[in-house]
Amino acid sequence: MGEVVECEGLTHEKYNVGEQLRNYVNAGGEILACGTCIKSRHLESSLEVCPISTMVDCVNMVVWADRVLTF
Secondary structure, rough: HHHHHHHHHHOOOOOHHHHHHHHHHHHHOOEEEEEHHHHHHOOOOOOOOOOOOOHHHHHHHHHHHHOOOOO
């Protein structure tokens, strides 16, 4: 949620954020990104590993998961 929806495009000399996100998803991890936050930044077509999700998706994840990590 918020600015973190821009994380896929972050670059850093030590950490390749986009690659780490793809590794996480390829290992079976799931990333949910706030649709309103993505749309307000006009990122709908540029995201690969952070699909648009809804509040219902977030609630379902909290109910399903034994742990939830947020940034």
